[in-house]
Amino acid sequence: MAEVKIMTELRIDNLHASVQGKDILHGVDLFIKGGETHALMGPNGSGKSTLAAVLLGHPSYVVTKGKISLNGQDITQLPPDERSRRGLFLAFQNPSEISGISLSNMLRTAFNAHQLADQRLGVLPFQHLLKATMAELHLEPKLLERGMNEGFSGGEKKKVEMLQLALLKPAIAVLDETDSGLDIDALKIVAEVVNKLAEPERGFLIITHYQRILQFVKPQFVHILTEGKIVRSGGSELANDIETQGYDQAISNSA
Amino acid sequence: MSRTDARQSNDYQYGFHDDAQPFFQIPKGLTQKTVDEISNQKNEPDWMHEYRRQALELFFKRPMPAWGADLSALDFQAIKYYVRPTEKASRQWDKVPDEIKRTFDRLGIPEAERKFLSGVGAQYDSESVYHNLRDQLSAQGVIFMDMGAGLARYPDLVKEYFGTVVPAADNKFASLNSAVWSGGSFVYVPKNTKVELPLQAYFRINTEAMGQFERTLIIADEGSSVHYVEGCTAPIYSAASLHSAVVEIIVKRGARVRYTTIQNWSKNVYNLVTKRAFAYEDAVMEWVDGNIGSARTMKYPSVFLKGRGARAEILSLAFAGQDQHQDTGGKAIHLAPDTTSIITAKSICQGNGRTSYRGMLKVRSGATGVRSKIKCDALLLDPESRSDTYPKMDIAESAQIEHEATVSRIGEEQLFYLMSRGLTEAEASAMIVNGFLEPIVKQLPMEYAVELNRLIQLNMEGSVG
Numbered sequence: 001m002a003e004v005k006i007m008t009e010l011r012i013d014n015l016h017a018s019v020q021g022k023d024i025l026h027g028v029d030l031f032i033k034g035g036e037t038h039a040l041m042g043p044n045g046s047g048k049s050t051l052a053a054v055l056l057g058h059p060s061y062v063v064t065k066g067k068i069s070l071n072g073q074d075i076t077q078l079p080p081d082e083r084s085r086r087g088l089f090l091a092f093q094n095p096s097e098i099s100g101i102s103l104s105n106m107l108r109t110a111f112n113a114h115q116l117a118d119q120r121l122g123v124l125p126f127q128h129l130l131k132a133t134m135a136e137l138h139l140e141p142k143l144l145e146r147g148m149n150e151g152f153s154g155g156e157k158k159k160v161e162m163l164q165l166a167l168l169k170p171a172i173a174v175l176d177e178t179d180s181g182l183d184i185d186a187l188k189i190v191a192e193v194v195n196k197l198a199e200p201e202r203g204f205l206i207i208t209h210y211q212r213i214l215q216f217v218k219p220q221f222v223h224i225l226t227e228g229k230i231v232r233s234g235g236s237e238l239a240n241d242i243e244t245q246g247y248d249q250a251i252s253n254s255a
Numbered sequence: 256m257s258r259t260d261a262r263q264s265n266d267y268q269y270g271f272h273d274d275a276q277p278f279f280q281i282p283k284g285l286t287q288k289t290v291d292e293i294s295n296q297k298n299e300p301d302w303m304h305e306y307r308r309q310a311l312e313l314f315f316k317r318p319m320p321a322w323g324a325d326l327s328a329l330d331f332q333a334i335k336y337y338v339r340p341t342e343k344a345s346r347q348w349d350k351v352p353d354e355i356k357r358t359f360d361r362l363g364i365p366e367a368e369r370k371f372l373s374g375v376g377a378q379y380d381s382e383s384v385y386h387n388l389r390d391q392l393s394a395q396g397v398i399f400m401d402m403g404a405g406l407a408r409y410p411d412l413v414k415e416y417f418g419t420v421v422p423a424a425d426n427k428f429a430s431l432n433s434a435v436w437s438g439g440s441f442v443y444v445p446k447n448t449k450v451e452l453p454l455q456a457y458f459r460i461n462t463e464a465m466g467q468f469e470r471t472l473i474i475a476d477e478g479s480s481v482h483y484v485e486g487c488t489a490p491i492y493s494a495a496s497l498h499s500a501v502v503e504i505i506v507k508r509g510a511r512v513r514y515t516t517i518q519n520w521s522k523n524v525y526n527l528v529t530k531r532a533f534a535y536e537d538a539v540m541e542w543v544d545g546n547i548g549s550a551r552t553m554k555y556p557s558v559f560l561k562g563r564g565a566r567a568e569i570l571s572l573a574f575a576g577q578d579q580h581q582d583t584g585g586k587a588i589h590l591a592p593d594t595t596s597i598i599t600a601k602s603i604c605q606g607n608g609r610t611s612y613r614g615m616l617k618v619r620s621g622a623t624g625v626r627s628k629i630k631c632d633a634l635l636l637d638p639e640s641r642s643d644t645y646p647k648m649d650i651a652e653s654a655q656i657e658h659e660a661t662v663s664r665i666g667e668e669q670l671f672y673l674m675s676r677g678l679t680e681a682e683a684s685a686m687i688v689n690g691f692l693e694p695i696v697k698q699l700p701m702e703y704a705v706e707l708n709r710l711i712q713l714n715m716e717g718s719v720g
Contacts, residue, residue: 053671056675059670079674079680080671081674081676081679081683084675084677089675090675095672096668096669096671096672098687098690099690099691099693100689100691100694109676109678109682110673110678113676114677147690148690168676
């Protein structure tokens with residue numbers, strides 16, 4: 001990202017959103033600063049993935065009320081590509097497959113979209129950067145020759161999301177159920193990337209259904225989302241409550 | 256050189272025309288007199304004159320095809336059938352009149368010849384203005400000249416094959432071409448001769464309301480191989496032009512012919528073309544047919560597999576933007592045992608553009624051991640765009656056949672995914688389209704692959720917003 005040091009912060013104010021006329025988010029408030037890792041937990045259908053999509057500006061979702069600001073600037077109405085270039089990143093739960101486009105081509109285009117004109121990398125220098133980053137993630141170089149996510153296993157797709165996170169180095173990274181369907185080795189790799197990139201200028205929002213990933217990534221803040229609202233927030237002990245008591249009990253304890 | 260027309264549209268960069276005065280022209284309209292005059296101009300043998308007259312009768316008798324693209328606005332009497340730019344074709348670019356030469360310079364033709372071609376033909380309206388083949392290939396007996404010159408110099412060879420692959424009675428537009436044909440290429444490749452670099456023909460319409468009716472005949476003798484490439488452009492005028500070509504190819508035993516088209520006519524051209532090849536024993540015929548321009552295109556390159564073990568491959572690619580209809584496809588007619596065909600068609604439509612895949616697979620009784628694979632995919636970029644598939648099959652023998660057709664809309668999820676990585680909407684769409692076309696584009700020589708991608712990109716940008 002840019003050299004200029006700006007205090008990283010993502011602020012979500014009273015966010016209401018709907019899809020196809022159906023209201024999903026009913027006033028979400030969340031404040032994430034650089035250096036912080038937040039976990040957002042919640043049962044199925046609580047609106048977790050909707051929040052992720054709305055944060056990045058998915059065209060199917062309409063923000064009916066409230067505001068999203070990144071580093072003090074209102075981004076609520078910006079298209080997804082501008083949000084990305086300003087430092088917001090989403091690791092998708094189900095990344096799209098795009099046939100005929102090699103992974104390396106797509107990654108270089110994305111990487112260069114985030115650089116100033118004189119800092120864009122040509123094919124060869126980018127290949128060096130890419131190979132080094134992939135080695136750290138234990139990713140097979142063979143993946144580069146295939147179509148974007150085409151025929152990748154679930155684990156490979158998630159690792160490629162992490163690869164993009166490592167290359168783009170965003171200010172705020174949102175991980176939408178990146179842990180779901182992963183074996184323990186893949187899960188460790190995901191955690192490794194997050195821990196390595198957890199720097200003072202970067203914030204994480206880890207959306208998850210299970211507590212499992214939180215054994216490897218330690219969030220300072222845990223929030224529970226149900227029916228489109230954050231109903232309880234706390235420290236990492238809240239994740240343990242959910243694990244031992246279940247969502248219903250953990251939520252009612254707050255009341 | 257006039258640039259006024261180019262300003263009307265910023266997405267078609269070949270829309271300029273030049274003010275070259277023709278050497279000779281026949282006034283617009285079509286009667287038997289038109290045909291007689293074309294034949295006289297060319298000092299043709301009597302049999303060709305007679306062939307033209309009979310073909311004209313067939314043309315008048317036949318109704319307009321009602322099954323394909325909408326041709327109702329096409330007025331045959333509003334068109335000029337013969338405009339001859341120069342007295343004769345030259346072998347040197349220096350001898351081509353300045354204004355015409357500047358046009359071809361702008362299209363990059365002489366430069367391409369120096370870099371990566373075996374020979375070049377350049378047709379301007381009705382006649383060739385330039386034709387040249389590398390000396391070494393002439394010495395090997397390869398013939399590459401314009402069709403009129405071919406008829407004059409090799410009358411027996413032309414008479415033996417002309418109209419045998421696409422008879423004058425084949426369809427209305429084949430009849431028309433047979434009556435008024437002018438220009439096109441005559442190619443002969445002797446036995447076991449491999450022409451390594453492509454031969455390229457370049458077709459340019461300059462006159463308004465022009466009809467271009469080139470006629471191409473390619474004979475690849477046993478064991479030989481050749482790659483023929485054609486490109487086409489025209490100025491943007493308000494009155495429609497007509498391009499109606501006939502291409503006949505004979506691929507003899509063990510020979511291989513690849514015919515690549517990058518059709519980029521301006522959007523006021525009706526492009527109604529018949530292309531067919533006969534492939535004999537163990538011969539390979541490949542059509543690579545890219546259609547990006549024109550108002551309407553109807554074109555279905557065909558291969559008649561006439562000898563055991565013959566193989567056909569047809570790659571069809573179409574882009575239909577606003578107000579365009581590309582009605583394209585391919586036909587494989589299996590007449591001999593152990594023959595193989597692969598037809599791959601990919602089309603993209605944008606705005607209210609329309610693509611149709613029209614295909615024919617025929618396996619005649621006695622043609623055992625046939626294998627065929629047909630795959631057609633359409634990608635719609637807008638809710639108004641439309642794509643249809645009309646596959647026909649007529650199978651008289653047990654054969655191994657795969658057929659697959661898909662129509663997809665550009666995925667909102669795919670766009671969102673790429674945009675969430677910092678790509679603009681235009682960059683993301685272009686990337687998805689490139690990926691969709693990649694299986695076809697990767698089969699092209701690099702120069703053409705780059706050109707094709709660039710043209711599609713230009714067309715997409717031109718209509719964004």
